Structures are given as C-alpha cells and as structure tokens.
Amino acid sequence: MIRNLIxxxxxxxxxxxxxxxxxxxxxxxxxxxxxPDMDRQHKLRPMExxxxxxxxxxxxxxxxxxxxxxxxxxxxxxxxxxxxENHDAITGGxxxxxxxxxxxxxxxxxxxxxLARGRDRFDITCAICxxxxxxxxxxxxxxxxxxxxxxLHGGEIISMPDGQLYRTIVRGSKEGKGQMKGYRxxxxxxxxxxxxxxxxxxxxxxxxxxxxxxKYGKNPDDIPAAE
Numbered sequence: 455m456i457r458n459l460i461x462x463x464x465x466x467x468x469x470x471x472x473x474x475x476x477x478x479x480x481x482x483x484x485x486x487x488x489x490p491d492m493d494r495q496h497k498l499r500p501m502e503x504x505x506x507x508x509x510x511x512x513x514x515x516x517x518x519x520x521x522x523x524x525x526x527x528x529x530x531x532x533x534x535x536x537x538x539e540n541h542d543a544i545t546g547g548x549x550x551x552x553x554x555x556x557x558x559x560x561x562x563x564x565x566x567x568x569l570a571r572g573r574d575r576f577d578i579t580c581a582i583c584x585x586x587x588x589x590x591x592x593x594x595x596x597x598x599x600x601x602x603x604x605x606l607h608g609g610e611i612i613s614m615p616d617g618q619l620y621r622t623i624v625r626g627s628k629e630g631k632g633q634m635k636g637y638r639x640x641x642x643x644x645x646x647x648x649x650x651x652x653x654x655x656x657x658x659x660x661x662x663x664x665x666x667x668x669k670y671g672k673n674p675d676d677i678p679a680a681e
Contacts, residue, residue, distance in 0.1 A: 557617030572652030
C-alpha cells in the first residue's frame with residue numbers, strides 16, 4: 455500500500471515537472487501558463503507600429519480643440535475658468551497663491567442646483583463624521599470611533615472665511631496636521647465649493663428665520679433645515 459502511494463507521488467511529481475518545467479530553468483519554448491495573470495496582454499505600446507490608424511502609430515495626439523482636465527467653472531461674475539490645480543484663487547481658496555489671505559466669499563454662483571450638489575457630496579463624504587445636520591453627531595462620533603467630529607454650527611467654524619472652509623475640505627484641519635484629513639482626491643473643485651455652500655446653508659438654517667431669508671430674496675425651501 456505504502457509502495458503504491460510512493461510510486462503514485464513520484465509519478466505525479468514527474469508529470470508536474472514535465473508540464474511546467476523546473477523553476478528557474480530556461481527554455482526557448484514558451485511556458486505553459488495555467489494562470490497567465492495578465493503577463494501577456496493584447497495591448498499597444500507607445501509608438502508601436504499600428505496599421506489601424508492612418509499614421510501607422512499606436513500613440514495618437516488629442517483631437518483638435520481638446521482641453522486637458524475638467525470643464526470650465528462659472529464664477530459669480532459670469533466669467534469662466536478651468537479648475538486646474540494651483541491655477542488661481544478658485545482652486546486654492548486664498549487671494550494669494552502662497553496660501554495667504556482667505557477668500558471671504560464663495561467665488562462661484564450659488565443656486566439651488568449647487569446646494570443640491572453640495573448636499574449630495576456632503577451626505578456622502580462628510581456626514582459620516584459631522585452628521586447630516588452638521589452638528590458633529592455622525593456615525594463615527596455616535597459609535598465612539600476616534601475623536602469627536604467638529605460641530606459645524608460652532609462659532610469658530612461659522613466665523614471662518616469661505617476660503618478657509620474650502621481649504622479645510624481640501625487639505626484637512628490645520629492644513630492637514632489636525633484630526634481631519636483632506637478630501638482633495640474625493641471632491642473636485644466645483645464639488646468642494648458646493649460643499650462649502652451647503653455647510654453655509656446648514657448654518658443659516660439655524661441662525662436665520664424664514665422671514666429674514668425672504669427679505670433678501672432667498673427661498674427658504676431651497677435651504678435644507680438642520681434637524
């Protein structure tokens with residue numbers, strides 16, 4: 455019985471070696487790959503000849519008129535800019551590109567669509583810590599996971615210039631050295647400002663009554679109440 459097991463094992467080893475070869479051995483023949491793991495892909499390498507395109511190259515230039523990275527953002531004054539990183543104050547949140555003098559107000563035009571987008575991004579990205587009402591009572595805080603999130607209705611945050619709030623969203627609290635980390639990768643430039651606008655809407659919902667909003671031509675129904 456034992457002899458048969460040994461013979462069977464040796465035969466199995468010989469079959470495996472015959473199929474796959476010795477590890478580290480060399481051969482001119484391509485190996486038998488059971489799991490190729492994308493080692494050999496049907497792809498075109500840069501500048502490799504390719505008869506599919508008229509110029510015979512794999513690498514193609516962008517079509518005429520192509521604008522790199524993103525779409526234009528319409529500012530409050532009607533002008534449009536491209537939101538390239540470090541392009542200007544629109545992406546940095548400060549008057550100066552060296553990170554000084556925060557923008558006092560949101561530079562984009564804020565309307566119901568922007569607030570709706572800000573609410574959507576806030577609920578996805580921020581509410582888990584700050585709570586949907588912005589009161590710091592998110593899931594993370596309620597479960598006691600880590601430190602308590604900031605209450606966005608606190609005087610310190612309400613008094614922040616809009617540019618500082620924007621930079622906090624992008625770089626994190628205390629410019630990335632605080633408890634909150636930045637969401638540069640998760641939110642594009644337009645969405646960051648939309649979140650700032652929605653945070654202000656949450657704050658106004660507790661600070662301003664409906665009649666006062668109407669005095670300034672604002673529709674109270676456009677501003678979600680913080681319950």
